[in-house]
Amino acid sequence: MEGTALFFSQPRGDDLSTALRLSFGRVLAPDDRSGYLFGELLNIRELSKVFSVNLNSKVALSGSENLFGVGMSANWQFSKIFSLIPEVNIAAYGGAESNYTLALRACPNQRLCVDLYGTNSLSLQDAGQLLTSETPVAGLNLTWKY
Numbered sequence: 001m002e003g004t005a006l007f008f009s010q011p012r013g014d015d016l017s018t019a020l021r022l023s024f025g026r027v028l029a030p031d032d033r034s035g036y037l038f039g040e041l042l043n044i045r046e047l048s049k050v051f052s053v054n055l056n057s058k059v060a061l062s063g064s065e066n067l068f069g070v071g072m073s074a075n076w077q078f079s080k081i082f083s084l085i086p087e088v089n090i091a092a093y094g095g096a097e098s099n100y101t102l103a104l105r106a107c108p109n110q111r112l113c114v115d116l117y118g119t120n121s122l123s124l125q126d127a128g129q130l131l132t133s134e135t136p137v138a139g140l141n142l143t144w145k146y
Helices: 126-130
Strands: 002-008 017-026 035-046 051-062 066-077 082-094 099-106 112-121 132-144
Touching: 035 126, 051 126, 066 126, 082 126, 099 132
Parallel strands: none
Antiparallel strands: 002 017, 017 035, 035 051, 051 066, 066 082, 082 099, 099 112, 112 132
16 A cells, blocks of 8 residues: 655745655565555655756665665656656665666656666665665556546
């Protein structure tokens, strides 16, 4: 389960946009059924109509290990459809591991975005953002807003 709460919104007149995203659940591995809680405090500052920066604190709590890190990214929209998004997650506590992601995002309309990315993080969501994969991977991510 996951949810997001928006506290401040730059488009509505605040200095920056701030939201809290939480998710929780159970690990589905046969030898480990512990629960987890992941939280991310998202802080986004639009510097212009085509460039924004993000500074996000991230924490993952579980029965086996606690992780903490800070994510920093930028979003440069260089055309009406395409944007470039570099991100780095810096390990700060526990077994967290620093990692990077570089994504090219195509949004042909307001409801659909497709990301082509390269990363050495274990996953692009939740605790996987705080862990490193053994080998870098490339992939596609589809976002559909309804």
